Amino acid sequence: MSGLVMEALLLAAGYGRGLEPLTHTRNKVLIPVINKTLLDHHLENLVKAGVDRVVIVVSYLKEQVEERARLLANKLSFDVKVIDQGKPLGTGDAVRKGLEEISSEYFIVVYGDIYVRYEDVKRFAKAGKNLLGAYEVSDPRRYGVLVINEDFTLRDILEKPEKAPSNLINAGI
Structure with missing residues (x-):
């Protein structure tokens, strides 16, 4: 590991409508997957990849997430900060609010409702690039659609556009 990524921003603020009815009583990151919550999987994989501080942006059922995150932080020996996004206004707003708590130049952003394997976290961390x-x-209309320049740099992300400019969507890392 290059040692560049030591912090992570975990986005867990949205309601998780695509996961209803499971999210009626719990935050999307607290849904069990193979006998652990998504939050457990995320935090274990991030710590295993070398992350020592995680900022979690939450809105819906914040207290549930905060309680579980603190338990895992004690168990896995890492620092956690849970912040309230307030009204969930999309990915850009969640990242902006989370960035206020990130001190590293290099960090990783992970969507709370998308399982990311440890190997992928490690590969992204090693790259040390944006x-x-x-x-x-x-059919990309239900997702954040990527608008890519000819040189494959990102120009924009359009959230759930009626008419999508491409079939590429944000994969959550």
């Missing part, structure tokens, strides 16, 4: 995971889908 990278964004992309995934091609047949």
